[in-house]
Amino acid sequence: MSTYISDSPTHFEFTSRHRTILMVGIALGVICLGMTWMVDDDFHSRFWSNLLHNSVFFTGIALMAGFFLCVCIMAWAGWHTVFKRVWEAMSMNLLVGLIFMTIIALVTYMHGNHLYHWADVAGYTAENDQVLIGKSGFLNKNVYLGFTVVFVGLWLFFMSRIRNLSIAEDSDGDASFSHHHKMRWYAALFLPLVGFSSAAMIWQWIMSIDAHWYSTMFAWYTGASWFVSMMCFTVLSLIYLKGKGYYPEVTDEHIHDIGKFIFAFSIFWTYLWFSQYMLIWYANVGEETIYFRERMDKYPILFYGNLIVNFLLPFFVLMRNDTKRKFGSLGFVAGVVFVGHWIDFFLMIKPGVAINTHHALGHGAHGDGHGDAHGHGAEHAGDHGHGVADAAGHGVEHASEFILGTSFPGFLELGTMIGFLSLFIFVFFTVLSKARLVPTNDPYLEESLHHHV
Amino acid sequence: MAENTKSIMAGKQITYGLYNDETDMMAAVKHANVKHLEIMDVFSPFPVHGLDPILGLSESRLHIAGFIYGLLGTLTAFLGMTWIFTKDWPIVFGGKPYWSVPAFIPITFELTVLFAAVGMTFTFYILCGLGPGVTNKVLDDRITDDKFCIAFDESEVSRGEAESFFSSTGATEFHSKVL
Numbered sequence: 094m095s096t097y098i099s100d101s102p103t104h105f106e107f108t109s110r111h112r113t114i115l116m117v118g119i120a121l122g123v124i125c126l127g128m129t130w131m132v133d134d135d136f137h138s139r140f141w142s143n144l145l146h147n148s149v150f151f152t153g154i155a156l157m158a159g160f161f162l163c164v165c166i167m168a169w170a171g172w173h174t175v176f177k178r179v180w181e182a183m184s185m186n187l188l189v190g191l192i193f194m195t196i197i198a199l200v201t202y203m204h205g206n207h208l209y210h211w212a213d214v215a216g217y218t219a220e221n222d223q224v225l226i227g228k229s230g231f232l233n234k235n236v237y238l239g240f241t242v243v244f245v246g247l248w249l250f251f252m253s254r255i256r257n258l259s260i261a262e263d264s265d266g267d268a269s270f271s272h273h274h275k276m277r278w279y280a281a282l283f284l285p286l287v288g289f290s291s292a293a294m295i296w297q298w299i300m301s302i303d304a305h306w307y308s309t310m311f312a313w314y315t316g317a318s319w320f321v322s323m324m325c326f327t328v329l330s331l332i333y334l335k336g337k338g339y340y341p342e343v344t345d346e347h348i349h350d351i352g353k354f355i356f357a358f359s360i361f362w363t364y365l366w367f368s369q370y371m372l373i374w375y376a377n378v379g380e381e382t383i384y385f386r387e388r389m390d391k392y393p394i395l396f397y398g399n400l401i402v403n404f405l406l407p408f409f410v411l412m413r414n415d416t417k418r419k420f421g422s423l424g425f426v427a428g429v430v431f432v433g434h435w436i437d438f439f440l441m442i443k444p445g446v447a448i449n450t451h452h453a454l455g456h457g458a459h460g461d462g463h464g465d466a467h468g469h470g471a472e473h474a475g476d477h478g479h480g481v482a483d484a485a486g487h488g489v490e491h492a493s494e495f496i497l498g499t500s501f502p503g504f505l506e507l508g509t510m511i512g513f514l515s516l517f518i519f520v521f522f523t524v525l526s527k528a529r530l531v532p533t534n535d536p537y538l539e540e541s542l543h544h545h546v
Numbered sequence: 547m548a549e550n551t552k553s554i555m556a557g558k559q560i561t562y563g564l565y566n567d568e569t570d571m572m573a574a575v576k577h578a579n580v581k582h583l584e585i586m587d588v589f590s591p592f593p594v595h596g597l598d599p600i601l602g603l604s605e606s607r608l609h610i611a612g613f614i615y616g617l618l619g620t621l622t623a624f625l626g627m628t629w630i631f632t633k634d635w636p637i638v639f640g641g642k643p644y645w646s647v648p649a650f651i652p653i654t655f656e657l658t659v660l661f662a663a664v665g666m667t668f669t670f671y672i673l674c675g676l677g678p679g680v681t682n683k684v685l686d687d688r689i690t691d692d693k694f695c696i697a698f699d700e701s702e703v704s705r706g707e708a709e710s711f712f713s714s715t716g717a718t719e720f721h722s723k724v725l
Binding site for chain 2 (some may be wrong): 267358370374375377412414545546
């Protein structure tokens with residue numbers, strides 16, 4: 094079996110300069126998280142929601158990289174093979190995701206935060222919350238912790254196995270393609286696993302913040318957001334790596350295809366965004382409209398800006414053939430849309446957390462001090478007729494309040510995001526530098542080298 | 547191809563060679579470029595990647611037409627519904643305002659796609675001289691099956707020149723024909 098020989102560097106070099114810059118970024122994130130903790134309310138809701146926001150966002154990007162790699166494996170696709178190490182390296186960030194999501198799940202388990210309304214109320218009765226009783230089989234701390242650890246752990250396990258097989262193929266791959274066959278088995282198991290478990294995790298992690306509300310499109314919607322962000326990160330990292338002299342094999346043709354994915358999935362995301370909105374608008378049921386009422390009244394800039402940045406911009410800029418092939422235009426759109434989807438997650442998480450915190454704080458404050466804040470929160474919450482009407486009442490009451498970090502991302506949110514992004518890139522570069530950039534014995538490599546659209 | 551429809555209709559003496567493989571044909575096209583032989587057209591049973599740039603074909607403007615058709619569809623649907631539901635025949639649906647933009651979006655989307663698709667299809671058919679009842683003159687039936695063809699117009703490239711080109715670039719056969 095002939096091994097592909099490249100005249101460019103075979104391995105990515107993770108230089109000390111990279112390391113220094115990324116460590117500064119991570120330090121900035123840690124400092125910002127620390128400062129958030131200090132300026133926070135009694136329950137540190139800004140701190141926890143920032144942690145949840147970034148953990149979920151970057152875990153999702155890592156997951157989508159692995160997911161799409163497996164889609165390509167199962168589809169006998171060859172176009173991506175030349176840069177598949179980038180997705181393998183991105184997916185290894187699931188380890189970071191596992192750590193952060195487990196921390197959040199453990200603290201939620203111990204009632205250390207008040208992100209989730211369902212976790213705050215100790216015992217529901219038929220009078221106080223029929224809706225949450227109905228959901229309590231799924232929305233409880235045991236399921237939350239169990240699912241988080243088991244599913245993110247499984248995702249990480251599968252992607253590690255696939256990556257190890259892929260690297261082993263470099264050194265001892267042969268014409269029987271035995272490594273590739275094994276990879277197909279793992280990919281075939283991984284895809285249905287991700288299909289169901291990612292939806293469950295999205296419900297648990299994000300949708301259950303607004304515990305009374307649900308949308309059957311939400312998992313798709315969030316998944317599309319992750320997917321577009323993942324493609325944006327991929328194209329930005331490839332442009333960077335090519336600029337540094339790596340990956341001369343990655344041509345305009347590969348970049349063009351990724352550009353098409355950003356374009357297409359931005360439209361897919363918009364389709365879900367709109368469909369979710371329109372069905373709720375049309376049905377006009379109070380329990381459902383409250384979700385959008387909150388966001389449209391209190392977050393008008395982010396709510397409509399979300400649509401402009403994540404739909405109109407990629408739609409009109411990337412519609413042309415040549416803008417998907419030029420690094421300047423595609424890189425610009427990818428960068429803006431990446432931040433745009435981060436803000437999309439901000440908009441999914443923060444309004445609900447603000448309401449939950451308001452509840453917990455409002456009721457918890459009746460007690461004597463905050464020594465055992467969660468206990469008070471829990472017992473007093475039960476006294477009041479909780480439900481949508483109550484949430485709506487509080488929502489309207491505080492409609493005019495502007496709180497930086499809750500109503501709009503502040504510098505602390507931005508710094509935290511830079512910290513998480515630096516950590517993501519740090520792990521990405523570390524993993525990427527440990528294997529050959531081009532998988533030399535992959536059966537699809539030749540096809541990928543001659544990719545033409 | 548579309549650009550040469552008129553020249554084929556004019557009734558020209560054409561010399562053409564048939565190749566078994568698209569890589570042979572591509573190499574021959576490059577060879578013709580080097581020797582400055584003006585290729586009239588290339589025919590292949592399927593779209594060949596990378597052929598357009600070496601033939602020097604400019605990018606199709608069909609997609610610009612498509613964008614305009616799409617925009618026309620968007621405006622037709624949106625303005626049409628706006629007029630119907632606010633001026634012509636206002637009806638209250640489920641307590642919603644007359645001018646309910648979210649309800650208009652799906653139809654606006656559908657008409658955008660419909661106008662763009664139908665418009666582009668008809669434009670393409672007209673440009674290529676295709677349509678029901680049209681019989682096309684074909685150089686050789688096998689160019690729709692398994693042969694790749696390079697054609698020269700004899701007023702630009704003489705028959706002798708073309709034939710020596712075909713035999714030197716590995717064409718399996720070559721003929722001359724009036725179309």
